[in-house]
Amino acid sequence: MDPLQRPRGTRDFSPEENDRRRWALARLEETVARFGYREVATPTFEDLELFTRKSGEGVRKQLYEFTDKGGRALTLRPELTAPTMRYYFSELAQRPKPLKLYYFGNCFRYEEPQSGRYREFFQFGVELLGADTPEANAEVVAVAVACLKALGLSGFKLRVGHIGILKGVIGRLIPDVSARTAVYGTIDKKMAGLATTLSTAGVRNQTAIFLEAFAGTTFAAVLQADNWKVRLQDDINGLVKALESDYGDAAMPAIDDVQRAYADLRKMIGSLKPYGLDEFEIDYGVVRGLDYYSGMVFEVHHPELGAESQICGGGAYTLHELFGAKPTGSIGFAIGFDRTLLALEREGHMPALAPSPLKAVVVPVTDDAREEAVRLATQLRRAGVACDVDLMQRNLRKCLDYANALGIPFAVLLGAKEMASGQATVKDLRSGLQETLERAMVAARILAG
Numbered sequence: 001m002d003p004l005q006r007p008r009g010t011r012d013f014s015p016e017e018n019d020r021r022r023w024a025l026a027r028l029e030e031t032v033a034r035f036g037y038r039e040v041a042t043p044t045f046e047d048l049e050l051f052t053r054k055s056g057e058g059v060r061k062q063l064y065e066f067t068d069k070g071g072r073a074l075t076l077r078p079e080l081t082a083p084t085m086r087y088y089f090s091e092l093a094q095r096p097k098p099l100k101l102y103y104f105g106n107c108f109r110y111e112e113p114q115s116g117r118y119r120e121f122f123q124f125g126v127e128l129l130g131a132d133t134p135e136a137n138a139e140v141v142a143v144a145v146a147c148l149k150a151l152g153l154s155g156f157k158l159r160v161g162h163i164g165i166l167k168g169v170i171g172r173l174i175p176d177v178s179a180r181t182a183v184y185g186t187i188d189k190k191m192a193g194l195a196t197t198l199s200t201a202g203v204r205n206q207t208a209i210f211l212e213a214f215a216g217t218t219f220a221a222v223l224q225a226d227n228w229k230v231r232l233q234d235d236i237n238g239l240v241k242a243l244e245s246d247y248g249d250a251a252m253p254a255i256d257d258v259q260r261a262y263a264d265l266r267k268m269i270g271s272l273k274p275y276g277l278d279e280f281e282i283d284y285g286v287v288r289g290l291d292y293y294s295g296m297v298f299e300v301h302h303p304e305l306g307a308e309s310q311i312c313g314g315g316a317y318t319l320h321e322l323f324g325a326k327p328t329g330s331i332g333f334a335i336g337f338d339r340t341l342l343a344l345e346r347e348g349h350m351p352a353l354a355p356s357p358l359k360a361v362v363v364p365v366t367d368d369a370r371e372e373a374v375r376l377a378t379q380l381r382r383a384g385v386a387c388d389v390d391l392m393q394r395n396l397r398k399c400l401d402y403a404n405a406l407g408i409p410f411a412v413l414l415g416a417k418e419m420a421s422g423q424a425t426v427k428d429l430r431s432g433l434q435e436t437l438e439r440a441m442v443a444a445r446i447l448a449g
């Protein structure tokens, strides 16, 4: 590898890109703050085991792991849920509940880079801790949607499901972990041939056929019309029937799991109604790539992004076992910050931001005005005006070219006349109009626009 090349799958961000990223981050932060979330920050690298014990094969294969000089097995973080939970259980667990935390940070996954898929990427996410009610689940989904809407994004699709339905069945019918992982992979990627994969793993005929159709089922839920209740009930009944006919009484534990998950999902969807969120899909096939999910799960996709269309994912999960702690309600999501900005650009909804934050450039027209120009610039900055002062001993023409190239709206000129009168000339570079003012009035003139 050429040491002077940027590592594969990473990016540099220009000042303009950073302006856009800061703008978007501010919108997300404002949104979650209105729901009571406060920011936490955790280290960029963690103990390897934090992720290998519970996050599952998918993430494990992608870890940027390394051994430090003290022989410790560490990894760059692939996500921020496990670190946040580590922090919670070690220091925050005594705080009043529900505890609402949010984070923004870089994550690292050793994946094949392509459009929207990077080795270093950024997540903005929230974790709601200490509550596991249907209302808490519904609120987390509503927060995710509110975040995306706050950015001005509109063409995204929300899919809600429950991990307990498919995992309840598959977990009971397929004891072998690697066979199970293959099945979840097929479901997650919505690949064809699920019935065959299930049969190979030992699942009986009718159940395998039913599960293939079931895992591929998505339907639009119109909350106000309550249509989803009938559909959900019918689909669950079909699954229970297939299990009964293939397995008889032996299917009871799986059926119990399915019924419990179904009741949970039904209540959670009902709780979404007052959030005015009536356009989403119910999708039984949302199984998520990480292994810690235990209840409601959801994903947001943006059709304009092609293969890497998922801009947000989350759900209810358990990680307390890792820390030897008591079960605690935990629900969260992470927005893929980079992909979301890509989606915003594709929609044409990225706002046009000012090309430069500078409002003025102070130009000493004569050499003996240089010191005074710096003094005036200092005065303007104290008054809140972002300004530049010529640092290159350029003539007036070149200074104005510089201001125009950066889109700076005002030039403040100090020539022989202004030096003699103690005034300054403010030139509006957009209109070409200029006026000579007392120096103390210059800041107010520029701030007025």
Ligand code: HAM
Binding pocket: 078, 079, 080, 081, 082, 109, 111, 116, 117, 118, 119, 120, 121, 122, 123, 125, 126, 127, 289, 290, 310, 311, 312, 313, 314, 315, 317, 331, 332, 333, 334, 335, 336, 337, 338, 339
């Ligand atoms: P995740 O689905 O693995 O979930 O990642 C969340 C989001 O990060 C994805 O929807 C995607 O937009 C973005 N993302 C993932 N990998 C990449 C990549 N290589 N390049 C660009 N963007 C990527 C989690 O990480 C969970 N911790 C979410 C969560 C929070 N669940 C509960 N709380």
